[in-house]
Amino acid sequence: xxxxxxxxxxxxxxxxxxxxxxxxxxxxxxxxxxxxxxxxxxxxxxxxxxx
Numbered sequence: 001x002x003x004x005x006x007x008x009x010x011x012x013x014x015x016x017x018x019x020x021x022x023x024x025x026x027x028x029x030x031x032x033x034x035x036x037x038x039x040x041x042x043x044x045x046x047x048x049x050x051x
Contacts, residue, residue, distance in 0.1 A: 014026050022028045023035050 017026045019028055029035055
């Protein structure tokens, strides 16, 4: 498995595909696709703190 930005070519491609107005991080929702919001509890508050 490669690291997320192992390939400079892939980083540049993903940068071009980013749309700040899109619901997705990379790309856009295409016709016929459905985006569902999932209720997922946050585990950040229940993690132990060092200080």
